[in-house]
Amino acid sequence: MTLLFYLAGAIAVIATFAVIVQTNIVHALLYLILSLLAVAVIFYVLGAPFAAVLEAIVYAGAILVLFLFVIMMLNLGQHTRDQERGWLTARMFFVPGVMSALLLGQLLNVLSQVGQDIAVSRVGVMEVSALLFGPYVLAVELASILLLAGLVSAYHLAKR
Amino acid sequence: METIPVEHGFILAGILFCLGLIGVLTRRNVVFVLMSLEIMLNASGLAFIVAAARWGHADGQVMFLMILTLAAAEVAVGLGLIIQMFRRYQTVDINVLSDMKG
Numbered sequence: 270m271t272l273l274f275y276l277a278g279a280i281a282v283i284a285t286f287a288v289i290v291q292t293n294i295v296h297a298l299l300y301l302i303l304s305l306l307a308v309a310v311i312f313y314v315l316g317a318p319f320a321a322v323l324e325a326i327v328y329a330g331a332i333l334v335l336f337l338f339v340i341m342m343l344n345l346g347q348h349t350r351d352q353e354r355g356w357l358t359a360r361m362f363f364v365p366g367v368m369s370a371l372l373l374g375q376l377l378n379v380l381s382q383v384g385q386d387i388a389v390s391r392v393g394v395m396e397v398s399a400l401l402f403g404p405y406v407l408a409v410e411l412a413s414i415l416l417l418a419g420l421v422s423a424y425h426l427a428k429r
Numbered sequence: 430m431e432t433i434p435v436e437h438g439f440i441l442a443g444i445l446f447c448l449g450l451i452g453v454l455t456r457r458n459v460v461f462v463l464m465s466l467e468i469m470l471n472a473s474g475l476a477f478i479v480a481a482a483r484w485g486h487a488d489g490q491v492m493f494l495m496i497l498t499l500a501a502a503e504v505a506v507g508l509g510l511i512i513q514m515f516r517r518y519q520t521v522d523i524n525v526l527s528d529m530k531g
Contacts, residue, residue, distance in 0.1 A: 271431050278441045285445055285468055289452035294460060301464055308445075308475055315438070315482040320474075320490050327497050328471065332504050339508045340460065343515050349458070352522075356457045365454035369447040376443040383439070386432035387482050396487040397494075405491050412498040419502030426509030429516075 270389065274314045281307035292353040294345060298336055305329045316391045438479030445472035459514065459523045463507045470500045 284304035291297035305328045312321035401409055445468060452465030474496040481489020511521065518525045 271433055274433050274437075278437075281441070282444055282448070285448045288468065289448055289455065289461075289465060294458070297461065297464065301467070304445075304468070305471065308471060311438075311441070311475065312478050315433070315478055316485075317478050317481065317490050317493075320478055320493050323494065323497060324471075324474075327501060328467075332467065332501060335504060335508060336460070336464065339511060342512065343460075343521065345460075345521065349521065353458060357455075361455050362451070365451050368454070369451045372450070373443055373447040376447075377440060380436045380439045380443065383436045385435045385483065387435050387438070387479070388432050388485075389482060390485045392481065392485065392487045392490065397490045400487050400491050401494070408491070408495060412495055415502050416498060419505045423505040423509040426506065427512045 270314050274311060277307045277310040277314065280304075281311070290357070292350055292357055294340055294349070294353075295337075298333060298340070302329050302333050305333070314389070315387065316389045318391070319394045319397050435479060435483045438482070439476060442472045442476040442479060445469075445475065457523050459511055459521050462523060463504065463511070466507075467500060467504065470496055470503075 281304050284300045284307060287300040288297045288304065291300060305324060309321045309324040309329070312318075312324055449465045449468030449472060452468065453462055456462050456465065474493045477489040477492045477496065479489075481487065481493075514526065515521060
């Protein structure tokens with residue numbers, strides 16, 4: 270299980286890196302699906318099967334299919350790919366890369382002082398649902414209102 | 430029982446977050462910017478799950494569900510905005526939006 274964690278982590282990092290340097294938008298989307306599925310495997314290894322299944326269904330299933338539909342609607346062809354290739358030079362990556370590396374260095378500096386181990390214990394659907402419909406029921410209601418607001422505004426924005 | 434050091438999970442979440450940040454800062458195609466935002470939200474969700482696994486609680490998974498809901502709503506609104514932008518300017522270049530009036 271420990272080996273699976275590191276393997277899936279490496280796949281997630283490599284696939285995410287491929288997303289941000291990719292010029293073909295559909296290839297980038299497929300790499301993003303690979304990255305999200307690798308993160309779902311990590312969730313499973315960490316003892317959160319419900320979160321793993323939701324990651325696969327909602328992120329890799331629903332959200333990325335939404336992206337695919339929009340890419341089909343926009344009909345971005347060879348022209349956009351050439352344009353992307355012109356924009357995406359190594360020089361553009363330099364300053365954001367250095368700034369993000371600094372941020373990552375600070376994060377690593379803070380996190381390396383934690384030094385505790387995860388003894389993996391399975392927290393299944395039952396515990397999560399008991400919390401969702403117990404102390405967090407107001408948060409669930411607010412999330413439903415957020416989704417309703419997202420639905421209404423997406424309908425309004427995409428309308429001609 | 431096998432154990433995984435908790436900082437390795439956090440470091441993975443941090444690397445994914447920084448990769449998403451680089452994507453947001455670098456790309457000019459607005460669809461790629463939205464995808465990088467998804468990567469960043471997903472990395473924060475991973476950090477919640479790692480923390481939940483450390484203490485063996487379900488609270489972190491509940492927070493992950495909230496992040497999932499937020500990501501779904503955000504991507505629906507963002508893609509609606511992209512469609513509207515493409516109709517108006519016939520491009521996905523985010524720099525055309527820099528000419529504000531008023």
